[in-house]
Amino acid sequence: MGKPVAIIGTGQTNHGRRRDVSYPELVREAVVAAFEDAGITPQDIDGVVSGTMPSMMEGISLTHFYFADALCQVGKPILKVETCGSTGQSLGHCGYYWVASGMGDIVLVVGHEKMHEGDSQATMTTVFDPFFQQTFAAGAPGIFTMQCMEWMYRFNIDEQKAREAAALVSVSNHDNAFDNPYAHIKIRVTVDDVKSAKVITYPVRLLDVCPNSDGACAVIFASEEKAKKICKKPAWIKGMGFRGEEFFFGESDKSVWPSATEAAKEAYNMAGIRDPLKELDVAEVYNPFTYQEMIFYECFGFCPRGEGPDYVLKGTFKKGGKLPCDPSGGTLCTNPIGATGLIRLAESVLQVTGKAGDRQVEGAKLALSHAMGGTDQFNGITIVSSEL
Amino acid sequence: MRRVAIASMAQSSGGESRDSLMDFTFRVAKEALDKAGMTRDEVGCIMIGSSDIFHSGLSCSNSFDWDGTGAFLKEGSRAEESIFAFIYACMRIMSGQFDTVLVTSLVKGSENPDNDACTSFFADPFYLRPVGMNETTAAAMQMREYMWRYSITEEQCAKVVEKNLGNALYNPYAHIKKKVTIDDVLSSPTISDPLKVLECAPKSDGVVSVLLASEEKVGELTNRPVWLKGYGCSIDHFYPGDRDLLDGELKTAAAAAYKMAGITDPKKEIDVAEICEPYAFQELLWCEQLGLCGEGEGGTLIDSGVTRMNGTLPVNPSGGVLAMNPYVSRGLYRIVEAALQIRGRAGEHQVDKDVKTALAHGTQGFAGQCHSVVILEG
Numbered sequence: 222m223g224k225p226v227a228i229i230g231t232g233q234t235n236h237g238r239r240r241d242v243s244y245p246e247l248v249r250e251a252v253v254a255a256f257e258d259a260g261i262t263p264q265d266i267d268g269v270v271s272g273t274m275p276s277m278m279e280g281i282s283l284t285h286f287y288f289a290d291a292l293c294q295v296g297k298p299i300l301k302v303e304t305c306g307s308t309g310q311s312l313g314h315c316g317y318y319w320v321a322s323g324m325g326d327i328v329l330v331v332g333h334e335k336m337h338e339g340d341s342q343a344t345m346t347t348v349f350d351p352f353f354q355q356t357f358a359a360g361a362p363g364i365f366t367m368q369c370m371e372w373m374y375r376f377n378i379d380e381q382k383a384r385e386a387a388a389l390v391s392v393s394n395h396d397n398a399f400d401n402p403y404a405h406i407k408i409r410v411t412v413d414d415v416k417s418a419k420v421i422t423y424p425v426r427l428l429d430v431c432p433n434s435d436g437a438c439a440v441i442f443a444s445e446e447k448a449k450k451i452c453k454k455p456a457w458i459k460g461m462g463f464r465g466e467e468f469f470f471g472e473s474d475k476s477v478w479p480s481a482t483e484a485a486k487e488a489y490n491m492a493g494i495r496d497p498l499k500e501l502d503v504a505e506v507y508n509p510f511t512y513q514e515m516i517f518y519e520c521f522g523f524c525p526r527g528e529g530p531d532y533v534l535k536g537t538f539k540k541g542g543k544l545p546c547d548p549s550g551g552t553l554c555t556n557p558i559g560a561t562g563l564i565r566l567a568e569s570v571l572q573v574t575g576k577a578g579d580r581q582v583e584g585a586k587l588a589l590s591h592a593m594g595g596t597d598q599f600n601g602i603t604i605v606s607s608e609l
Numbered sequence: 610m611r612r613v614a615i616a617s618m619a620q621s622s623g624g625e626s627r628d629s630l631m632d633f634t635f636r637v638a639k640e641a642l643d644k645a646g647m648t649r650d651e652v653g654c655i656m657i658g659s660s661d662i663f664h665s666g667l668s669c670s671n672s673f674d675w676d677g678t679g680a681f682l683k684e685g686s687r688a689e690e691s692i693f694a695f696i697y698a699c700m701r702i703m704s705g706q707f708d709t710v711l712v713t714s715l716v717k718g719s720e721n722p723d724n725d726a727c728t729s730f731f732a733d734p735f736y737l738r739p740v741g742m743n744e745t746t747a748a749a750m751q752m753r754e755y756m757w758r759y760s761i762t763e764e765q766c767a768k769v770v771e772k773n774l775g776n777a778l779y780n781p782y783a784h785i786k787k788k789v790t791i792d793d794v795l796s797s798p799t800i801s802d803p804l805k806v807l808e809c810a811p812k813s814d815g816v817v818s819v820l821l822a823s824e825e826k827v828g829e830l831t832n833r834p835v836w837l838k839g840y841g842c843s844i845d846h847f848y849p850g851d852r853d854l855l856d857g858e859l860k861t862a863a864a865a866a867y868k869m870a871g872i873t874d875p876k877k878e879i880d881v882a883e884i885c886e887p888y889a890f891q892e893l894l895w896c897e898q899l900g901l902c903g904e905g906e907g908g909t910l911i912d913s914g915v916t917r918m919n920g921t922l923p924v925n926p927s928g929g930v931l932a933m934n935p936y937v938s939r940g941l942y943r944i945v946e947a948a949l950q951i952r953g954r955a956g957e958h959q960v961d962k963d964v965k966t967a968l969a970h971g972t973q974g975f976a977g978q979c980h981s982v983v984i985l986e987g
Contacts, residue, residue, distance in 0.1 A: 223705040223706045224704065224705065272689075275668035275669045275670075276661055277661055277730070278668075280730070281730060281731070281732075281733065282660070282661065283660070283689060283730075283731055283973065283974070285689075285844065285979070286974045286978050287733055287847055289844045289845065289846060289847050289978070290846055290851075294844065295844060295846050295858075296844070296845075296858060296861055297844065298842035298843060299979065300693050300696070300842075301688060301689035301690065301693060302688050302689070302693075302697070303669070303689055304669075304671050304686060304687050305668075305669035311686050311687075314686065315697060315700075317704075318697065318700040318701050318706070319700055321700075321703075321704035321705070322610070322611075322699070322700035322703035322704045323610040323703060324610075324696075324700055324703065324840070344668050345668070347666060347667060347668045348667065349667075350667065350673060351666065351667075462684070463685065463686060465671070465675045465683075465685065466675075466681060466682060467675075467676060468672055468673050468675055468676050487684065594669065594672075595669060595671070598672055598675065599671070
């Protein structure tokens with residue numbers, strides 16, 4: 222790992238259907254919260270990184286123009302970074318490199334999406350090329366369902382067992398969301414509710430799927446010198462990884478998911494982690510679909526291939542388990558896409574700095590955050606620690 | 610700060626390509642690697658500069674771009690604009706984490722709607738879009754104000770077209786090949802008063818790749834490294850009505866770049882400039898704000914001939930954006946052209962003088978809302 226870089230503040234909006242604010246106002250809400258958390262002013266910022274999923278989701282392109290004033294950063298250098306659903310993690314990585322390069326001491330990183338102003342599934346269908354894939358792709362669920370079927374078949378996972386485990390994943394995320402003041406969906410659900418919910422694309426049901434949310438998240442990165450001066454308890458970046466695979470869905474093996482596996486490996490190498498299940502205290506896994514969350518556990522080395530459901534049934538990843546995952550309620554309960562990956566990072570920072578409130582995992586020191594994007598194509602990971 | 614150099618470059622021509630975008634991208638990215646004798650496996654990181662809506666109607670363009678740029682299962686990312694991608698790639702090297710980064714910017718304008726169908730989507734849907742704001746209408750307002758405040762004439766603005774399209778005749782990669790006179794420009798149809806058709810940039814295809822390397826590594830890849838010396842970027846208010854369109858953020862961006870590069874007198878120290886001028890008059894205005902001439906002196910600058918190919922401070926010897934406008938990639942094209950001039954390898958559009966320090970500039974947004982300035986040195 223190169224130069225130490227810290228995170229000194231985070232800010233989130235109240236995520237949900239935000240009819241009360243315009244898109245720039247939503248962005249500003251997160252930015253102002255981050256400034257307050259870090260105890261600095263907009264003048265202290267040397268540069269800003271901004272991004273959405275695709276800009277076009279809300280009918281405005283290159284949104285950094287529109288948000289220049291909302292970001293409080295007129296007259297400053299800006300970088301717009303976007304990698305589809307993994308945007309949030311890519312934004313964070315850019316914030317790290319900006320500070321680590323020495324080109325700036327304090328960098329503001331902002332992710333945002335106001336999904337109720339657009340048609341997200343229509344947008345996602347146009348991620349596919351117009352000639353081959355767009356004709357049969359049906360937004361995000363179609364792709365993720367194909368992946369989960371492939372995974373169950375490949376590892377000979379009993380469908381009923383996977384169904385039971387996925388339902389537990391849904392229940393625990395929905396329960397966790399009640400501890401998170403920013404979360405969007407707050408409903409109590411039972412395993413039976415999940416199993417009898419409306420089918421979206423078999424076997425994925427309504428309660429296996431994330432919502433559309435409006436929301437923004439801001440994270441402030443600082444050099445070691447500045448962080449020590451400004452912040453009593455910063456979080457330190459320990460490892461990062463980002464990988465992408467082929468554009469054509471059929472070309473890669475999504476049941477072992479090389480991009481997820483390799484991104485994690487890269488981040489672990491950088492952070493010096495050998496046994497993630499043992500060493501990590503908490504993980505914020507990007508989980509727009511319950512089944513997919515279990516595939517991530519396997520790719521990230523939390524459990525052996527094909528055993529994700531068994532570990533879930535054992536309670537390994539729920540609150541109080543060996544490695545609590547998504548104590549925030551995760552993507553499953555809150556998904557403003559361009560912000561979602563950055564919310565994962567912000568939540569992991571709150572955990573290692575002891576600021577996570579009711580969702581705090583006792584004594585968390587080392588946390589993983591993650592985001593996924595494209596047609597199951599991209600995975601980005603950041604590992605933060607309470608120690609330098 | 611760790612030094613970063615350009616090790617190799619490749620660019621496509623701006624005319625319509627028959628290749629699919631993926632093949633088109635691959636060809637140029639591969640050429641940049643080949644020139645440095647590198648394989649994809651040896652590159653540390655891949656950086657993409659591309660944009661969703663300017664890219665054949667695909668959302669999340671990095672999804673499609675990933676294969677052609679050579680990023681499969683490699684560390685990488687994507688920025689929405691090519692100079693953003695360039696500087697982010699430089700930051701990755703400066704951080705010490707990577708020794709090489711391949712930056713590729715791509716767009717296939719021939720498969721997209723008109724520029725302004727795209728730029729009108731910069732406008733918010735409530736105030737600016739209903740009044741028909743796009744980059745051309747915003748530029749027209751800026752030009753009117755520029756002519757009024759500083760007594761710049763239409764002839765002086767038209768001279769930029771005559772100069773740049775004249776230069777483009779010698780640039781094999783340029784899209785527009787047309788010898789035009791000042792009269793041709795002034796008698797071409799008005800597109801958005803006072804802007805004439807010939808004063809507005811075309812819409813081009815364009816894939817451009819740059820292989821960046823650390824100081825330790827670059828010696829193995831080339832004997833003519835071109836060094837990044839300075840960078841500055843600044844963004845202005847969104848609503849054009851909140852801004853003085855003739856006193857924008859380019860000054861801030863330039864000041865930052867000059868400070869980093871240790872330049873105190875840009876007029877003397879810059880040997881050649883590649884400036885992003887999607888509208889002819891903007892070359893004059895940007896020259897003022899870059900400190901290449903005094904305030905309000907853009908007209909005199911073009912009249913004096915110093916910015917011609919054989920002048921003392923040539924501007925856009927490649928023909929600039931007026932001759933070739935691959936919207937997303939155009940900033941990185943300026944960097945590549947500036948670097949070619951430093952290497953003395955620009956071919957028939959190589960300037961007559963020795964080039965040690967060159968400036969590359971990129972801008973996007975209404976009337977230049979966001980500017981980037983890059984200083985390169987041999």
